[in-house]
Amino acid sequence: MNEVVQYFSSQGLPAIPVMIGYMLVISLIILGFASLYAGITSVVERKIAGRIQSRIGPNYIALKGFLQFLADGLKNLQKEDIIPDQADKPLFRIAPYIVFTGMFLAWVAIPFGPQLIPADINIGIVYIFAVASLNVVGVIMAGWASNNKWSLIGGIRAAAQIVSYEIPSALAALIVIILAGSLSMQDIIKNQGVWPHQWHVTHDPFTAISFFVMFTALLAEGNRTPFDIPEAESELVSGYNTEYSGFRFLLFFFAEWANIYLTGAILTALFLGGWNTPFPMYLPFFGNPIEITGALIFITKTLILSFIIIQLRWTLPRLRVDQLMIVCWKYLIPIAFFNLIGILIWLLVFPKGNLWAALALTFLFGLLIVLFFVRVIRNMIRMKAKPDLNFLP
Numbered sequence: 001m002n003e004v005v006q007y008f009s010s011q012g013l014p015a016i017p018v019m020i021g022y023m024l025v026i027s028l029i030i031l032g033f034a035s036l037y038a039g040i041t042s043v044v045e046r047k048i049a050g051r052i053q054s055r056i057g058p059n060y061i062a063l064k065g066f067l068q069f070l071a072d073g074l075k076n077l078q079k080e081d082i083i084p085d086q087a088d089k090p091l092f093r094i095a096p097y098i099v100f101t102g103m104f105l106a107w108v109a110i111p112f113g114p115q116l117i118p119a120d121i122n123i124g125i126v127y128i129f130a131v132a133s134l135n136v137v138g139v140i141m142a143g144w145a146s147n148n149k150w151s152l153i154g155g156i157r158a159a160a161q162i163v164s165y166e167i168p169s170a171l172a173a174l175i176v177i178i179l180a181g182s183l184s185m186q187d188i189i190k191n192q193g194v195w196p197h198q199w200h201v202t203h204d205p206f207t208a209i210s211f212f213v214m215f216t217a218l219l220a221e222g223n224r225t226p227f228d229i230p231e232a233e234s235e236l237v238s239g240y241n242t243e244y245s246g247f248r249f250l251l252f253f254f255a256e257w258a259n260i261y262l263t264g265a266i267l268t269a270l271f272l273g274g275w276n277t278p279f280p281m282y283l284p285f286f287g288n289p290i291e292i293t294g295a296l297i298f299i300t301k302t303l304i305l306s307f308i309i310i311q312l313r314w315t316l317p318r319l320r321v322d323q324l325m326i327v328c329w330k331y332l333i334p335i336a337f338f339n340l341i342g343i344l345i346w347l348l349v350f351p352k353g354n355l356w357a358a359l360a361l362t363f364l365f366g367l368l369i370v371l372f373f374v375r376v377i378r379n380m381i382r383m384k385a386k387p388d389l390n391f392l393p
Helices: 002-010 015-052 068-078 089-109 124-132 134-145 149-180 185-190 205-221 246-271 292-313 321-349 355-385
Strands: 282-285 288-291
Touching (some): 015 068, 015 246, 015 292, 089 124, 089 134, 124 149, 124 185, 124 246, 134 149, 149 185, 149 205, 205 246, 205 355, 246 292, 288 292
Antiparallel strands (some): 282 288
């Protein structure tokens, strides 16, 4: 941003109007990219769901259903905006916009490339976690203002879930912050290398485990299956958005689909090398070279993670509320604390890193996990093979 302002200031333009114009242009670019991504993701998710459930999915609106999101968006814009008579109307109206604002502001600190970042904030990761927490406020507000017991239960569940899972995600991010020595998203990416063995996820066994801890926690914070308890259709009709319709109803799902990209982008930046590329290609922009291949690599990594997130929704069953809390407080948080202590010991023993020790311990951890699941599956097979004599005549 400073480089753009300096460039136009050197051309004789006043700084303040340039800053305002820059922020408006960047906001429109972010909104356009997020809207396009959310729309395409909605179609891809429905296509994947159709394939998994042995059906076709959307296939009518242009290009075998690819433009279905445009038809759905226009349909929602034309629907009547109904507000229940007994609802708290001001809070009911503003709740979807708060959820959308929390999602939108988080995009500001997402680095698409070495120079392609809306705002290189020196506390970028803290900023992202802070503004993303606005979703909790919007969801609780929607549940309360609807004056519907199902919506209220969904809002309360969302509050308990999102606040709880922020702890393991923050602890997992703290490990990366210790390695990079900075809170800036760009500095965290620069601390990693081009090749996979130079990424944070392969730095040592504790960062590898932290990657999966953060992946699970961010899924829960985004209300994605198997953690979609606030929207459990089989229990709460539609949860906190039951009473919404039209454009406001669309905003909740817009934020959810855009959050899929945010989840993938955060994981890519913290653990998977970000925009680092072995084959840089530059294009001039306001006199400065902008790396294009780095942005393409960053987006590709994020889209792969987005595909995995969508795949999980239609693969795993939904957890119960008690299981949701157990996963967080009895598993993820203790594991995150164990990783935090482990990384400190690792840095004391190997201050410059040790690739072979990291690979050996990671292989050992992976082998233990595989043996654990083999034992669980073997016990399940034995239980099914053993007849239950209580049901015999």
